[in-house]
Amino acid sequence: MIDGDLYLVREGAQSPLRLVPFVQLRAAPRNAQYTTYFYNxxxxxxxxxxxxxxxxxxxxxxxxxIFRPVFGALASR
Structure with missing residues (x-):
């Protein structure tokens, strides 16, 4: 795992699912400092x-x- 990244881990799983790129913290619209975007x-x-x-x-x-490598990991689970 990469220090500072977010992961989803199922109990008993051998490897975690890295949440980036599914959850991203980015510069926000004009009216705020930051916002979080989620894969839809x-x-x-x-x-x-x-x-x-x-x-x-x-x-x-x-x-x-950008998501293709992660989609492949999800499809094989």
Whole structure:
């Protein structure tokens, strides 16, 4: 595991699931200092990340290729 990263570990599991890129702390919209974005779904070549903290600026899109290595790990579980 990488020091300072967040992981999800199932009891009895041999290896943890690293939550990055599924949970991201980023610079926030104009009206706040930071916000947290969560993976919501894949839409074609992009991934939808959402924040529950801010209204009109609560969504962003990422290239799905960033998530491909992690999706592979999830599919094999």
């Amino acid at each position: 779904r894949t839409e074609g070549p992009s991934v939808r990340m959402i924040s529950y903290q801010y209204g009109p600026e609560s969504e962003l899109r990422e290239d799905a290729e």
